[in-house]
Each structure stands twice: as C-alpha cells, then as structure tokens.
Amino acid sequence: MAVSSDCVPGIKETVVTINSSWCKKCGICAAFCKKKVLVQHKNKTIGIENSENCVGCKTCINLCPDYAISLEVKEQ
Ligand code: SF4
Numbered sequence: 064m065a066v067s068s069d070c071v072p073g074i075k076e077t078v079v080t081i082n083s084s085w086c087k088k089c090g091i092c093a094a095f096c097k098k099k100v101l102v103q104h105k106n107k108t109i110g111i112e113n114s115e116n117c118v119g120c121k122t123c124i125n126l127c128p129d130y131a132i133s134l135e136v137k138e139q
C-alpha cells in the first residue's frame with residue numbers, strides 16, 4: 064500500500080494497492096506507469112515506490128489483466 068502526498072493542488076491523495084494473490088507478475092503495470100510509482104523488481108514482484116507521484120490516472124488498473132490493482136482516492 065502506498066499513500067501519495069496531497070501537496071499538489073488539484074490532485075487528490077491516492078492509495079494504490081496490489082493484490083499479490085491475484086498478480087501474475089507480468090509487469091504491464093510497471094511498464095506503463097509514467098510516474099514510475101509501480102516498479103518491477105528482479106524477482107518479478109511489483110513494488111510501489113515514489114507513491115507521492117501517483118496522479119490517479121488509473122492506467123495501471125485499466126491495463127492489469129488480472130484485476131489485481133485497486134486505487135482509493137482519499138477525501139480531502
Ligand atoms: S499488471 Fe497486474 S498482474 Fe501484471 S504485474 Fe501488474 S498487478 Fe501484477
């Protein structure tokens with residue numbers, strides 16, 4: 064789980080979660096996250112880094128073939 068900062072005006076705080084039970088480690092989400100929030104480690108697992116850069120675009124969610132990613136938008 065990662066929590067992004069709310070320091071950018073207009074961008075709400077988000078929480079990205081990977082369901083590791085459903086993730087097949089294909090790496091699509093990491094490859095297409097332009098903000099480099101999702102990264103694929105050498106052992107193929109997906110890590111959530113630079114979480115403060117998440118802009119809530121949902122690209123990762125829309126591309127994940129296994130519905131393993133969820134995004135919560137926090138109320139401010
Ligand atoms: S796209 Fe989905 S299944 Fe593929 S690595 Fe990312 S979370 Fe896992």
Ligand code: SF4
Pocket residue numbers: 079095096097098099100101116117118119120121122123124134
């Ligand atoms: S919502 Fe967008 S910026 Fe955030 S982790 Fe997914 S692809 Fe990256």
